[in-house]
């Protein structure tokens with residue numbers, strides 16, 4: 001099967017050349033470990049290769065994310081937005097919830113967002129998987145999205161907790177029909193405290209931030225990737241102005 005290069009230097013080598021297209025990956029780890037940077041790098045690199053990307057936020061205004069990412073790194077985000085290669089959307093219908101390069105596309109997306117206004121007004125401050133799926137089904141095909149980031153699973157629920165697992169599987173199957181490769185960001189507040197979607201996703205990429213030989217180290221570990229051989233070791237991650245870069249093995253499992 002062909003692989004999708006993430007463009008994150010050193011990462012593709014540990015997963016046999018890249019991610020498998022059409023699958024859903026969970027990106028998890030503690031705050032500040034690099035989840036957002038990795039995910040933005042994934043869509044930026046895709047867009048540079050001609051694959052359109054969508055960053056769907058369920059919690060934070062997308063303008064903040066763009067601001068943080070462009071002030072920390074030299075990602076050409078603004079240029080890719082203006083060329084209709086990258087789209088940033090906040091599902092919560094606040095102001096500035098759609099950042100894209102075309103006014104017509106912007107009003108098309110905004111039209112669908114109004115369906116979720118009541119969720120915010122009724123302080124029912126989360127979206128169900130069905131809401132997200134419904135929204136994506138309207139947006140992904142016309143915008144020709146090939147790489148998708150959903151940030152984060154904290155803002156996602158099933159219709160009821162009992163059916164969440166089943167709904168998540170349906171959600172993943174649905175995404176597959178759009179031929180899109182998805183990263184879902186999931187916060188991890190306690191080390192290795194897994195959530196249902198961690199078991200169901202096709203792959204689980206964990207970012208770590210830990211004390212190693214007297215210094216704080218950032219690391220990445222691929223705990224699961226169906227259909228491929230991969231290392232489960234922890235590799236050191238360094239941040240540069242071009243984003244994060246995977247360097248050497250720090251912990252052998």
Ligand SMILES: Nc1ncnc2c1ncn2[C@@H]1O[C@H](COP(=O)(O)OP(=O)(O)O)[C@@H](O)[C@H]1O
Nearest residue numbers: 030031032033034035036037038072239240241
């Ligand atoms: N150019 C840079 N060089 C070194 N560290 C950086 C740079 N830019 C950001 N960082 C650090 O990288 C961290 C990465 O954050 P982020 O990707 O937002 O993590 P997460 O989404 O997991 O919270 C930030 O906490 C910041 O301290």
Ligand SMILES: [Mg+2]
Nearest residue numbers: 032035036037
């Ligand atoms: Mg983040």
